[in-house]
Amino acid sequence: MMDFRVILGISSTHLLSRMKQTVTASLGVTFGIAAFIILVSFMTGLNGLLDGLVLNRTPHIHLYNQITPSKQQPVDLFDPFSESENFVHSIKPKRLQSRIHNAQPIINYLKEREEVKGVVPQVIAQVFYVSGSIELNGLVNGVDILEEDRLFNLGDYIVEGSPRDLAKAENGIILGAGLARKMSVSIGDIVQLTTASGDFFSLKIVGIYESGLAEIDDVQSYTNLKTAQKLMGQRDNYITDINIKLYDIDLAVPMAERLENQFGITAVDIKSANAQFETGSDIRNLITYAVSFTLLLVAGFGIYNILNMLIYEKMNDIAILKATGFSGLDVKTIFLVEAIIIGICGGLLGLILGYSVSVLIDHTPFETEALPTIKTYPVNFDPLYYIFGFLFALITTFLAGYLPASRAESIDPVEIIRGQ
Amino acid sequence: MSTVLRAENINKYFREPVLFHVLKDISFSIEQGDFISIMGKSGCGKSTLLYILSTMDTDYEGKLYLNEELLSGRSGSELSKVRNANIGFVFQFHYLLPEFSVLENVMLPAKKLGRKPLAEIEADAIENLRLLGVDKHAHKKAYRVSGGEKQRIAIARALINEPAIIMCDEPTGNLDSKNSQIVFELFDELSSRKKLSLLVVTHDEDFANKTHNIITMEDGRILSA
Numbered sequence: 145m146m147d148f149r150v151i152l153g154i155s156s157t158h159l160l161s162r163m164k165q166t167v168t169a170s171l172g173v174t175f176g177i178a179a180f181i182i183l184v185s186f187m188t189g190l191n192g193l194l195d196g197l198v199l200n201r202t203p204h205i206h207l208y209n210q211i212t213p214s215k216q217q218p219v220d221l222f223d224p225f226s227e228s229e230n231f232v233h234s235i236k237p238k239r240l241q242s243r244i245h246n247a248q249p250i251i252n253y254l255k256e257r258e259e260v261k262g263v264v265p266q267v268i269a270q271v272f273y274v275s276g277s278i279e280l281n282g283l284v285n286g287v288d289i290l291e292e293d294r295l296f297n298l299g300d301y302i303v304e305g306s307p308r309d310l311a312k313a314e315n316g317i318i319l320g321a322g323l324a325r326k327m328s329v330s331i332g333d334i335v336q337l338t339t340a341s342g343d344f345f346s347l348k349i350v351g352i353y354e355s356g357l358a359e360i361d362d363v364q365s366y367t368n369l370k371t372a373q374k375l376m377g378q379r380d381n382y383i384t385d386i387n388i389k390l391y392d393i394d395l396a397v398p399m400a401e402r403l404e405n406q407f408g409i410t411a412v413d414i415k416s417a418n419a420q421f422e423t424g425s426d427i428r429n430l431i432t433y434a435v436s437f438t439l440l441l442v443a444g445f446g447i448y449n450i451l452n453m454l455i456y457e458k459m460n461d462i463a464i465l466k467a468t469g470f471s472g473l474d475v476k477t478i479f480l481v482e483a484i485i486i487g488i489c490g491g492l493l494g495l496i497l498g499y500s501v502s503v504l505i506d507h508t509p510f511e512t513e514a515l516p517t518i519k520t521y522p523v524n525f526d527p528l529y530y531i532f533g534f535l536f537a538l539i540t541t542f543l544a545g546y547l548p549a550s551r552a553e554s555i556d557p558v559e560i561i562r563g564q
Numbered sequence: 565m566s567t568v569l570r571a572e573n574i575n576k577y578f579r580e581p582v583l584f585h586v587l588k589d590i591s592f593s594i595e596q597g598d599f600i601s602i603m604g605k606s607g608c609g610k611s612t613l614l615y616i617l618s619t620m621d622t623d624y625e626g627k628l629y630l631n632e633e634l635l636s637g638r639s640g641s642e643l644s645k646v647r648n649a650n651i652g653f654v655f656q657f658h659y660l661l662p663e664f665s666v667l668e669n670v671m672l673p674a675k676k677l678g679r680k681p682l683a684e685i686e687a688d689a690i691e692n693l694r695l696l697g698v699d700k701h702a703h704k705k706a707y708r709v710s711g712g713e714k715q716r717i718a719i720a721r722a723l724i725n726e727p728a729i730i731m732c733d734e735p736t737g738n739l740d741s742k743n744s745q746i747v748f749e750l751f752d753e754l755s756s757r758k759k760l761s762l763l764v765v766t767h768d769e770d771f772a773n774k775t776h777n778i779i780t781m782e783d784g785r786i787l788s789a
């Protein structure tokens with residue numbers, strides 16, 4: 145212990161008496177770490193935003209009846225032809241009802257499962273929005289609006305009014321922003337709908353919804369489940385879609401497969417629905433880490449150079465230390481400690497700088513029509529990245545210091561003393 | 565009186581640039597309280613011998629004993645400990661750590677030894693500096709004192725661990741006659757009063773003549789002792 149205190153004393157004296165070089169070396173690490181923190185925070189913030197834009201709103205599993213041709217044609221079931229190759233041309237899809245058969249028991253079954261965070265039954269109704277003599281094509285989503293908000297953050301995209309307003313209103317509707325603009329209506333107005341079967345409905349606008357994706361905002365609206373069932377002229381066991389959110393997104397794929405077999409309906413999991421998003425995130429992360437690593441590598445070379453120079457200057461000191469009884473290992477430790485002190489100081493400064501700039505970015509206004517809920521640039525302040533950055537700083541400085549320190553270890557004091 | 569340092573048949577070769585036999589069958593011993601100088605022309609191998617005796621150079625043949633313990637063949641870190649505890653050094657060039665204070669320079673070997681608490685080491689160091697008449701510089705940085713003073717500080721450092729022997733390589737090599745005289749008197753007093761053994765490599769004939777014994781070397785051999 146005594147030994148280490150002596151070594152620490154020597155190291156810190158070296159560093160303090162060469163303040164300029166020490167500061168230069170530390171700043172190299174500082175900028176490397178700060179850049180890492182800023183890049184990672186900003187990139188993952190952006191990733192989170194983009195993922196949130198689609199993934200948060202997408203159910204982990206979506207159950208519905210898909211219209212497809214029957215997989216087995218009658219000829220396949222006919223025994224005499226079972227051995228032969230059958231060709232059937234122009235197969236037409238089978239007529240299916242769009243309601244999910246036995247929806248309520250399925251919902252109850254799902255709600256009891258531990259891995260399920262929530263289940264939202266939905267009725268999707270095709271309608272026409274009537275504005276004067278013009279009819280606009282559209283969809284009405286009948287949902288339990290409060291559940292939908294809890295699980296899929298719908299509230300974030302309701303730019304006027306709130307989910308609660310809809311929950312309270314019997315014949316309310318939250319209209320897509322594009323639709324509202326086209327029909328020049330706003331909150332409190334009445335909108336006329338006709339359904340496919342020709343029935344007329346009047347609903348009161350209690351909110352405006354803007355997802356940022358024009359093709360959705362131009363057609364889609366939200367109502368309560370009951371309202372949508374009434375539009376379809378159906379009773380309250382009429383459900384066309386079930387959206388499931390899980391606690392662990394990774395379970396979505398196997399569970400979707402199981403549900404499909406168990407209930408004989410179509411189940412689409414989030415991964416197959418949104419594969420491209422994950423790829424995008426992965427590549428952005430890869431770029432972030434590659435750039436940060438390069439920066440730290442440059443900082444590492446800086447430290448390597450400065451320590452090498454220091455050791456050249458300190459040849460005499462090394463010889464004296466060795467002559468007076470410091471072992472090669474002691475001398476190596478002295479220079480390694482110097483490298484690590486540079487790493488710690490530079491790293492901590494880097495964390496502070498990185499955090500400050502991240503806060504600055506977090507407060508920079510960033511307004512775009514596509515993302516109505518975003519007012520500033522998104523930044524992720526995950527403490528894990530700060531721990532990571534600091535470890536990164538320690539490891540690079542240790543590696544950068546190791547070679548010069550090993551050289552100092554093997555310096556022969558006799559050669560130095562003779563050389564004078 | 566006991567034998568402090570004993571060398572038996574030491575041979576040393578330089579391999580670069582060509583094989584060269586530097587030291588040939590060197591054998592001699594130093595008793596406690598001896599004040600011995602080694603003289604000889606440049607290139608006769610006297611410095612080389614000193615580095616072997618100091619344990620810093622381990623590339624030789626033969627046997628070296630310190631306090632009757634064999635040192636030849638021990639590992640580098642063991643020899644570091646031996647040097648730290650038993651051997652004091654004074655070089656021609658002052659070899660202080662320039663960024664450290666004079667006091668720290670003197671304390672460093674004792675801190676490394678770690679045998680005494682810090683306060684006691686500091687008291688010892690100040691006492692040594694006082695003995696050598698440089699205690700007023702204790703808190704200056706080492707690069708700010710004069711050459712003669714540096715040499716005396718180096719001696720104070722060599723004494724801090726109460727070594728068995730002090731080895732000097734041209735200790736008065738670049739000192740004026742007044743400072744050389746001061747250094748000689750210090751050594752003389754240490755050997756007679758403290759029974760410290762001293763081995764000094766020197767070109768300075770006046771200095772050598774005043775020591776107890778002169779070893780003369782030529783072409784890697786001891787001519788007379």
